[in-house]
Amino acid sequence: MRKKKVNKLIRYLRVSRIKISRLNRKKIPLWLNKNLKEHPFILGILSFIWISYIIGMCFESLNLLELLRFHIKLHTAIFTAWFVLVILSNSLKDKREIKWYFKKRFVFIMLILFCPFGLILLWTGAQFKRITRIILTVIFTLIFIFGNVYQEKRYRAILNMSPIENITKIISSKKREVFLKNSDPKTLDGFKFVRIPKKEKIKLAVSDIYSRYSPGIVSIKTKDKHGKEIGLGSGFIVSKDGIIVTNSHVVASAYQAEVKIGEKIFKETYLVKNLPDFDIAILKINAENLSPLAIGDFDDMVSGQFVVALGNPLGFEQSVSSGIISAIRSARDMKLIQMTVPVSPGSSGGPVLNEYGEVIGIATVAFFFVAQNLNFAIPINYLEKIIKQE
Numbered sequence: 535m536r537k538k539k540v541n542k543l544i545r546y547l548r549v550s551r552i553k554i555s556r557l558n559r560k561k562i563p564l565w566l567n568k569n570l571k572e573h574p575f576i577l578g579i580l581s582f583i584w585i586s587y588i589i590g591m592c593f594e595s596l597n598l599l600e601l602l603r604f605h606i607k608l609h610t611a612i613f614t615a616w617f618v619l620v621i622l623s624n625s626l627k628d629k630r631e632i633k634w635y636f637k638k639r640f641v642f643i644m645l646i647l648f649c650p651f652g653l654i655l656l657w658t659g660a661q662f663k664r665i666t667r668i669i670l671t672v673i674f675t676l677i678f679i680f681g682n683v684y685q686e687k688r689y690r691a692i693l694n695m696s697p698i699e700n701i702t703k704i705i706s707s708k709k710r711e712v713f714l715k716n717s718d719p720k721t722l723d724g725f726k727f728v729r730i731p732k733k734e735k736i737k738l739a740v741s742d743i744y745s746r747y748s749p750g751i752v753s754i755k756t757k758d759k760h761g762k763e764i765g766l767g768s769g770f771i772v773s774k775d776g777i778i779v780t781n782s783h784v785v786a787s788a789y790q791a792e793v794k795i796g797e798k799i800f801k802e803t804y805l806v807k808n809l810p811d812f813d814i815a816i817l818k819i820n821a822e823n824l825s826p827l828a829i830g831d832f833d834d835m836v837s838g839q840f841v842v843a844l845g846n847p848l849g850f851e852q853s854v855s856s857g858i859i860s861a862i863r864s865a866r867d868m869k870l871i872q873m874t875v876p877v878s879p880g881s882s883g884g885p886v887l888n889e890y891g892e893v894i895g896i897a898t899v900a901f902f903f904v905a906q907n908l909n910f911a912i913p914i915n916y917l918e919k920i921i922k923q924e
Contacts, residue, residue, distance in 0.1 A: 545611055548670075560655045560865045566883070567839070568864070569801060575780050577853070580758055591610045593712075600829050611875055614753075616689070620692060629712065631748050636655060636658075638661065638662070640655070641655045641656055641662075644761070645670065645674045646674075646890025649674045649675065649677070650678070652674065653671060653674070653675070656670060656671065657671075665733065668770075668792070673704075704786060709769050710786040710787045711786075711787070712782070712785050712786060712787070712788060712805055712808050712815065713759070713787070713788060714785060714788055714789070714791055714803060714804060714805040715804050715805065715854035716804060716805055716806075716818075717804035717805060717806045717817075717818040718804075718818075720807065721777070721804075721806050721818050721920070722777075722807075722816075722921060725777065725921060726774060727772060727828075727829040728772070728773075728826045728827065728828045728829065729828055729829065730828045730830075730891070730892060735890045736890065737889045738889060738890065738891055740842055740854060740856050742891075743844075743854070743887060743889075743891050744842075744844070744854045745839075746891055747825075747827055747844065747885075747887065748852050748854070749796065749825040749847065750770050750771045750825045750826060750827040750885075751768065751769075751770055751771075751844045751846075751852060751884065751885070752769045752770065752771060752778055752780075752793050752794060753766070753767075753768060753769075753793070753794040753846045753849075753851050754766070754767045754768065754769050754778075754780055754783075754784055754785070754789035754791055754792070754793055754794075754803075754817075754883065755788060755791065755792045755794070756784070756785055756787075756789070756790070756791050756792075757788065757791070757792075758787065758789055759789040761790065761922040764787060764788065764807075764880060765784060765785075765786070765788065766846070766849055766879070766880050767780055767781060767784030767785075767846075767880060767881075767882045767883045768780065768784075768844075768845035768846045768880065768881055768882060768883045768884035768897070769784070769793070769817065769883045769884070770827050770883075770884065770885040770893065771795070771824045771825060771826045771827060772826050772827065772829070773824070773826050774820065774822065774823055774824050774825075774826055775777045775822060775824070776800075776818055776819040776820060776821035776824060777806065777818055778793065778816070778817040778819065779814065779815075779816055779817075779883070779896065779917060780814075780815050780817060780882075780883030780896075781813050781814065781815060781882045781883040781896065781898055782808055782809060782812075782813045782814055782815045782896075783813060783882065784815065784883045785805070785808070785815050786815070790803070790804040791817070793817070794851070795818050796825065800819040800821060802819065802820060803817055803818070803819055804817065804818045804819070805818075806818050807920065808855035809824075809920055810899075812868075812912060812916045812920070813898050813899075813912060814896065814912065814916065814917055814920065815883075816917075816920075816921075827885055827887075827891075827892075827893050828891065828892050828893065828895050829892060829914055829917075829918070830887075830888055830890065830893060830894045830914065831892075831894070831915070832869075832871075832895065832913035832914050833915065834917045835859060835862070835871070835888065835894055836859070836862075837858075837860065837861050837862060838858055839858060839859050839861065839888065839889070840856065840857075840858055840888070840889045841856065841857060841858065841859055841873055841875055841886050841887065841888060841889075841894070841895075842854060842855070842856045842875070842886070842887045842889075843855050843856070843857075843873075843875040843876075843877065843881065843884055843885070843886050843887075843897055844884050844885055844887070844889075845880065845882075845883070845884025845885075845897060846874070846880045846881065847877075847878035847879070847880045847881040848878055848879060848880045849880050850880070853881075855875050855876050855920070856874050856875060857874030857875035857876070858873065858874055859871060859872070859873050860872040860873055860874055863910075869913050870910070870911070870912065870913075871886065871894075871895045871910060871911040871912070871913060872908070872910055873886070873895075873909055873910070873911060874909070875897075875907065875911075877898075877899065877910075877911075878911035879895050882898060882899070883896065883897065883898075884896070884897045885897070886911045893914050894913070894914050895911030895912060895913055895914055896911055896912045896914065896917070897909070897911050898910055898912050899912055902905065
């Protein structure tokens with residue numbers, strides 16, 4: 535059976551080659567003229583050229599050559615697709631097999647989903663009155679052009695943003711609601727951060743920072759209302775009785791959250807405060823004698839200083855990485871720490887520590903979805919301001 539099909543295909547290719555070889559300069563224009571009239575696909579070329587031209591005229595391109603290349607690629611792709619469709623249509627013995635695309639219902643669907651192709655069908659074979667065709671053409675063409683122009687403006691606005699503006703928008707944009715149970719309103723009453731006295735500050739190696747402060751790192755798993763796991767992140771302890779700091783996006787949409795400290799798992803987690811504008815969330819678990827991390831002062835940090843991040847990247851618990859502060863960025867009345875410390879999914883919410891082991895930032899986002907040298911953290915001073923407002 536397969537051999538017969540192969541032989542049939544070979545014969546078809548031979549016949550096609552013979553037909554093409556017989557074409558001369560006079561027959562080629564006649565063949566094209568016949569197919570241009572017979573098939574509706576040529577209207578697609580005209581529609582796309584017309585619409586893309588109008589869209590292009592609506593904007594002042596900063597790079598004319600780039601715009602020209604885009605149009606050439608677009609029109610080349612359209613012409614190639616049309617030519618292939620013409621050949622495939624000619625190869626069908628019974629052309630009634632493709633007449634289904636002229637049915638009114640299908641034409642309406644195509645007008646809604648992909649206006650240019652819908653217009654092709656509307657004007658070449660669909661059973662509509664002329665006035666109906668004109669009305670539908672005007673309506674759907676205007677909708678199509680408006681939609682493209684509107685989206686183009688949005689994309690240009692995003693592309694024209696500087697990287698820091700883009701990151702700030704991601705961090706400060708409205709986050710999803712958190713559905714965890716609320717903690718006691720008096721949870722933060724009398725709360726004070728742990729500090730390292732100036733006389734006791736000593737510079738530590740990465741291994742020393744890890745051994746001293748990794749017990750204060752937590753892993754956070756979030757679940758939806760059906761108990762299905764929806765997220766994973768990191769956090770750190772700031773009080774012996776179980777106050778934990780993490781990112782707002784780590785607990786977004788969560789109905790339940792499990793906090794793991796070492797080998798212990800705390801299934802009851804409460805929300806103390808959620809501040810999506812700063813991507814900070816404060817949680818509470820019922821625990822005692824935990825190992826809180828000391829809080830430093832971000833204002834003392836400058837570019838080039840050594841920093842260490844602790845967290846659970848991709849679920850690998852109790853991980854440590856180091857780097858330097860690349861820059862202190864400011865945008866939209868908000869400061870960000872740009873650093874070379876790798877940040878991967880699962881690391882969000884973990885602490886960024888200075889060489890003394892003090893928390894000076896909260897790891898929040900990488901510019902891409904994998905760890906690399908362009909990562910950001912939120913200054914810890916924002917957390918202090920939030921708690922002082924209580």
